[in-house]
Every structure is written in structure tokens, then in C-alpha cells.
Amino acid sequence: MSHAPTPGAPRLTVVHDRLRPEEHLLFEAFDARGVHVERLYAPAWQWQAGAVRRDGETYLLRTLSHARTLAIARALESDGATVVNAAHVIDTCGDKAATSAALARHGVPQPETAIVFSRDEALAFAERVGWPIVLKPTLGSWGRMVSRLHDVDALDAVLEHKMHLGGPHHQVFYLQEHVDKPQRDLRAFVLGETVIAAIAREGSDWRTNTARGATVRGTPVTPDIERIALAAAHAVGGGILAVDLLESDRGLLVGEVNHGLEFRNSSEPTGVDIPGAIADHLLALTERHAPAVS
Amino acid sequence: MQTVSTPYGSLDLDPSILELGELLVSDDGVELEVVSLEPLRLEPAPEEAEDWGE
Numbered sequence: 452m453s454h455a456p457t458p459g460a461p462r463l464t465v466v467h468d469r470l471r472p473e474e475h476l477l478f479e480a481f482d483a484r485g486v487h488v489e490r491l492y493a494p495a496w497q498w499q500a501g502a503v504r505r506d507g508e509t510y511l512l513r514t515l516s517h518a519r520t521l522a523i524a525r526a527l528e529s530d531g532a533t534v535v536n537a538a539h540v541i542d543t544c545g546d547k548a549a550t551s552a553a554l555a556r557h558g559v560p561q562p563e564t565a566i567v568f569s570r571d572e573a574l575a576f577a578e579r580v581g582w583p584i585v586l587k588p589t590l591g592s593w594g595r596m597v598s599r600l601h602d603v604d605a606l607d608a609v610l611e612h613k614m615h616l617g618g619p620h621h622q623v624f625y626l627q628e629h630v631d632k633p634q635r636d637l638r639a640f641v642l643g644e645t646v647i648a649a650i651a652r653e654g655s656d657w658r659t660n661t662a663r664g665a666t667v668r669g670t671p672v673t674p675d676i677e678r679i680a681l682a683a684a685h686a687v688g689g690g691i692l693a694v695d696l697l698e699s700d701r702g703l704l705v706g707e708v709n710h711g712l713e714f715r716n717s718s719e720p721t722g723v724d725i726p727g728a729i730a731d732h733l734l735a736l737t738e739r740h741a742p743a744v745s
Numbered sequence: 746m747q748t749v750s751t752p753y754g755s756l757d758l759d760p761s762i763l764e765l766g767e768l769l770v771s772d773d774g775v776e777l778e779v780v781s782l783e784p785l786r787l788e789p790a791p792e793e794a795e796d797w798g799e
Contacts (some may be wrong), residue, residue: 469778469790470766492765494780517796545796592798693799709799 463721463737464489464495467513472715473726474513480730493519498526505532507742511691511733512536513711517545517590520711533740535733536690536710543687544710547625548589550687553711554705557686560679561705562697563628570610574603575623580628585608587625592709593662599629630697635659636706637670639680640714640725643689643733646677649722661716669721679703691729751787753777761787 463481464640465488481488493514510527512534514520524538536544543549551564556594562585565576577584583601586609600606616741635653639646654665661667670676680694683705693712697704715727749756754771760782767779768790777787 467766469765469768474766490765495765515797516794517798588795590796593793593796595793595795711799713799 462489462508463733464491464508464510464511466491466493466510468493468515468519471513471713473713476715476718476726477511477729478514480726482626483727484730484734486730486734493523498523498530500529503530505530507732507740509535509737509740512541515711517541521545527573530728533736535736536692537556537688540688540690540692541710544692544708546589547587547707548623550708551625553686553688554683557682559682559686559705560702562630562699566625567626567675568622570607572612573606573626576626577603577606583629585627585629587627589620589623589625594656594658599657603652606662619639629674630699630704632659632697632699635665635698637676637694637698637703638717639672639694640677640712640723641680641684641692641694642728643691646672646680647728648672648715648717648721648725649676649680650721661704661713667716667720669717675703679705691732749785749787752776753787753789756787 465474465477467490505527510532512520512524514523521538521541523659524534524541527534528538543553548566551561563580567573567576583599586598586600588596598609600609610624635651636659637649637651639642639649649670650667651670652659652661652665654663656663659665676696679696684692684696687708690710691712693709695706695709697706718725746757746759749758751771753775753794754773756769756771758769763779765779765782769777769787771777776790779780780786780788783796
């Protein structure tokens with residue numbers, strides 16, 4: 452169902468490339484509210500520096516590539532638009548090293564984490580925190596190329612591949628202690644200053660990503676989940692975010708903060724209409740940033 | 746409905762309800778992304794790229 456834009460109404464645009472179930476759910480949510488949203492297909496768009504002003508306009512970015520999303524955010528912000536999530540938030544969340552730095556700066560608990568540039572320093576980290584350790588690419592998602600290394604032989608093999616086959620960002624070795632979590636992690640959905648829902652992702656793979664077959668069930672938003680998730684969201688700059696949490700004997704630790712959250716499997720188990728809540732949040736934001744009518 | 750032939754197989758589709766960015770599967774099992782509506786253009790959709798994700 453399509454709605455004509457109301458003359459003078461604040462303009463809201465969803466920027467996308469490949470349409471996932473999430474984008475269809477968001478379009479349905481806006482339709483259900485009788486709200487017209489523009490759709491901008493990023494591959495068919497070009498930004499020209501300084502060509503137009505976009506003051507009072509709001510853009511929700513739903514593109515898949517981190518590099519593409521960040522470039523679009525920077526371009527639109529330079530035109531005066533409000534972009535969700537903001538470029539500095541995308542920049543921080545899209546780079547695990549930047550996320551860890553932001554969390555550390557704000558005192559948000561996370562697994563023992565190190566950035567090293569050599570095999571010897573990686574080994575020193577492993578000997579300090581104990582085997583196994585986890586090596587993650589600083590860019591990427593869905594558990595891709597995340598390795599659990601049990602000994603020095605495994606560490607040497609993976610680092611050799613990264614050093615000889617990887618691009619520049621593979622030369623930054625992002626290491627974490629292995630958190631012995633209970634075959635699941637938690638995810639909190641944050642909209643602005645509110646945690647609207649939480650899920651537990653459970654699976655047989657130690658990487659409990661739904662992209663790797665983990666199943667989802669709803670879990671209550673406990674005071675601890677709320678406190679840590681909001682602190683993490685605040686540390687990276689806030690917005691519409693999914694905060695991944697690991698349960699440890701030191702309490703909840705932040706695994707990562709996602710700026711392009713997927714939620715197709717999360718509304719039913721939580722009983723929360725996540726795309727509807729995102730639509731309402733954006734509409735409120737759009738109203739706030741609309742130019743005053745004289 | 747109309748049948749569209751591509752180098753990656755054929756598809757039966759209704760051009761009036763197609764959306765940019767939509768994924769379609771040809772009869773050869775190839776995933777194609779709608780990258781243009783006028784003229785209609787479909788291109789093979791990569792399964793995943795290194796910096797894709799959440």
C-alpha cells in the first residue's frame with residue numbers, strides 16, 4: 452500500500468540496496484501508520500558535493516556494506532540531513548577496534564581485548580589471558596572469519612594467512628579472551644534512550660550468530676541488560692542499535708554494537724513489534740528535526 | 746506475468762510490482778537483484794561481501 456506524501460510534511464527517506472526482510476518489515480510498518488517514506492536505492496544514486504541542502508530531512512540507512520553506508524552518511528550529513536545512524540556511530544560500530552576503544556573510554560565492561568601487530572605480541576596476550584583466545588577481523592559481521600584459537604600452532608597458522616593474504620585491515624590483529632558463555636549470548640535492541648527488547652541467541656556453534664544457525668528466544672530486559680546496553684549505546688554515540696552481550700562470571704560484557712541491526716526473527720519471540728517501534732522512533736525524530744513552520 | 750530471459754536463466758515476473766533491490770531466483774537457481782526498473786535490468790547478486798553485515 453502506498454501513501455502520497457502530505458504537502459509540507461517532514462521528509463523521511465530509507466536508503467537501501469538489497470532488500471532484506473527487515474526493509475520490507477520497515478516499509479510495512481510505515482504503511483501501517485499511513486506514513487509516506489521515500490525509498491532511495493543506493494546503487495542508482497550519486498552524491499554531488501555541495502549540490503543540494505537537505506536541512507530538515509531524515510534518512511534511515513539500511514545499506515549492507517559498511518564502507519558504502521559510512522560514505523552515504525557522511526555525504527548526507529554534509530548536506531544538512533539528519534542521518535540514522537550518524538556517520539560517527541557507523542564509523543565506531545563498523546570497526547571492532549574503534550568500538551572497543553569507545554567502550555574502554557566510557558568504562559563499559561567488555562572481554563579482555565587487545566590490538567596487536569605481530570605474532571609475538573599476540574602470543575604474549577594469549578599467555579596472559581589464557582588459551583583459547585578469539586581473533587576477529589576488525590571489519591565484518593555475522594561471525595565471519597572469527598576464529599577461536601586453542602594453541603600457538605593455530606595462532607601461527609591464522610596469522611600467517613592474514614599477513615600474506617589479507618588487506619591492510621587484516622594486519623590489525625584484534626584479540627579477545629574467550630568468554631566461556633553458556634552456549635548463548637544476549638542481544639538488546641536500543642532505540643535512543645530505551646531498550647525495547649532483548650533476545651537470547653542459542654546454538655551449538657560457539658559463535659552464536661543467527662547467521663550461523665543460532666535460534667532466538669525472547670528474554671526479559673533485566674536492569675543489568677538495560678544498564679549495560681544503554682551504556683554501550685551511549686559510548687558509541689547512540690541511535691538505533693543492537694548491543695550483543697556475553698554472560699560471564701564478571702557479569703555482562705559487551706561483545707559488539709551493531710548499527711545495521713537485523714530483527715526479522717526477534718519480534719515474535721519478544722512480543723515486541725520491533726519494526727513498528729523503529730518507525731515510531733524515526734517519526735518522532737523526523738518531527739523534532741523538521742524546520743519550524745512560520 | 747511475463748517471462749524474462751537472462752544469461753543466468755529465465756524468470757516469470759510481474760514488472761508492475763517489482764522493487765529496486767529485490768532478489769529473484771531464476772529457473773537455473775541463480776539469485777538476481779533488480780538493479781533497474783526502466784529498463785528492467787537484473788544482475789547476479791553476490792552472496793556476501795567482506796564488509797557486509799549488521
